[in-house]
Amino acid sequence: xxxxxxxxxxxxxxxxxxxxxxxxxxxxxxxxxxxxxxxxxxxxxxxxxxxxxxxxxxxxxxxxxxxxxxxxxxxxxxxxxxxxxxxxxxxxxxxxxxxxxxxxxxxxxxxxxxxxxxxxxxxxxxxxxxxxxxxxxxxxxxxxxxxxxxxxxxxxxxxxxxxxxxxxxxxxxxxxxxxxxxxxxxxxxxxxxxxxxxxxxxxxxxxxxxxxxxxxxxxxxxxxxxxxxxxxxxxxxxxxxxxxxxxxxxxxxxxxxxxxxxxxxxxxxxxxxxxxxxxxxxxxxxxxxxxxxxxxxxxxxxxxxxxxxxx
Numbered sequence: 001x002x003x004x005x006x007x008x009x010x011x012x013x014x015x016x017x018x019x020x021x022x023x024x025x026x027x028x029x030x031x032x033x034x035x036x037x038x039x040x041x042x043x044x045x046x047x048x049x050x051x052x053x054x055x056x057x058x059x060x061x062x063x064x065x066x067x068x069x070x071x072x073x074x075x076x077x078x079x080x081x082x083x084x085x086x087x088x089x090x091x092x093x094x095x096x097x098x099x100x101x102x103x104x105x106x107x108x109x110x111x112x113x114x115x116x117x118x119x120x121x122x123x124x125x126x127x128x129x130x131x132x133x134x135x136x137x138x139x140x141x142x143x144x145x146x147x148x149x150x151x152x153x154x155x156x157x158x159x160x161x162x163x164x165x166x167x168x169x170x171x172x173x174x175x176x177x178x179x180x181x182x183x184x185x186x187x188x189x190x191x192x193x194x195x196x197x198x199x200x201x202x203x204x205x206x207x208x209x210x211x212x213x214x215x216x217x218x219x220x221x222x223x224x225x226x227x228x229x230x231x232x233x234x235x236x237x238x239x240x241x242x243x244x245x246x247x248x249x250x251x252x253x254x255x256x257x258x259x260x261x262x263x264x265x266x267x268x269x270x271x272x273x274x275x276x277x278x279x280x281x282x283x284x285x286x287x288x289x290x291x292x293x294x295x296x297x298x299x300x301x302x303x304x305x306x307x308x309x310x311x
Contacts, residue, residue, distance in 0.1 A: 059283035073284035082260055083285070086268045090289075093175070093264060094243045097182040098236060104183065105190025105235075112191070113198045124192070131188035135248040142181045143168075143253055171261045174254050178262050181249050186242075190235055197231040198224070237300045241293055265289045 062069050077083045112123050130138065145152050146167035154164040167173045201224065209219045225232075247266040250256060256263040256271060263271070265286060273282015 055283045055287060058280050059287055061280040063278045063280060065280060069280075073281050074288075076281070077284055077288070083268075085260060086263045086265065086285075087288070089175070089262065090244060090264045093179060093182070093246075093262075094240055097179050097186070097243050098239050100179070100183045101186045101190050101239060102232070102236065104187040105194050108187070108191045109194035109198060113195055124195070127191055128188045130184050131186070131192075133185075135185055136252055138185060139181055139249045139252040142177070142184075146177050146253070168254055169258050171258060174258060174262050178250055178253055181253060182243060182246060185249070186239055189239070193231060193235050194228065197228045201227045233300050233303060237297055240296060244289060244293060 058065070059073055060068055060070055062072075108127060112120055112127070115123060144150065148154065148164070148166055148169065151164070151167060153167065158164055165173055167177050205223050205227070206219055209223050214222065244264070245266050246264055247270070250262055250264055250267045251270070254262045256267050260268075265288065269282040269285040271282075272285055273279045
């Protein structure tokens with residue numbers, strides 16, 4: 001009798017143990033966090049992962065999208081001089097645009113940081129105006145400034161006795177104009193990020209540096225920059241990704257001209273894929289950005305992690 005009653009009891013015990021373990025798993029903080037993030041993960045999968053995978057498939061089709069050609073589109077682009085000019089222009093554009101955004105953002109952040117508190121609010125708001133204006137709308141205003149027939153810049157130059165400049169029809173000046181507009185639009189983001197980082201640096205570090213006889217430049221090199229390295233690296237990474245894939249500024253200002261000299265990956269992909277109707281080839285152009293940005297992100301994030309571990 002005891003054996004007959006003991007078997008169901010052991011079964012109930014095992015069942016209760018399984019339910020208890022499952023309940024503990026559902027009640028753990030990590031599981032709850034994952035479950036609460038599931039809607040966001042689903043949205044990212046629908047809006048990011050699926051289009052990325054589908055674009056890879058699309059880039060391996062022929063122009064009518066009726067035949068699988070493998071890496072044929074990539075091989076075709078690899079042998080085109082125009083494509084390599086787009087690669088060089090994208091790298092040059094991104095390097096100089098990000099460099100000047102870092103320098104201007106850092107300088108403006110330091111200037112505003114040393115203003116009185118009441119003055120900081122005003123100048124922070126004014127400095128952020130370019131960043132909150134839609135890029136296409138702001139670029140249209142710059143187009144009127146550079147437009148050769150009604151250029152305000154040429155009017156000023158001629159008023160001072162200089163010759164007018166063909167801003168958008170000369171290769172050098174067209175590239176200069178595109179970089180200038182991108183820096184104007186993106187520098188406020190760097191400024192606000194660096195200003196927030198400056199607020200977190202303890203004043204005691206600067207006091208100690210002054211006691212040791214450090215000049216303002218030495219304080220900047222040995223106190224400010226080391227404390228801001230991670231935020232500088234992260235902002236450079238974010239800005240590089242956005243700048244490398246820029247579309248609005250080039251499309252509105254130069255449309256890739258003159259002679260395709262200002263095309264970036266995004267605008268050239270639009271030209272090839274949408275305007276000429278070769279969507280698979282346009283997808284292949286856009287996917288060439290991925291390995292470049294992946295390698296850059298790896299090295300920047302690895303340096304950030306190494307510095308965090310040393311701290």
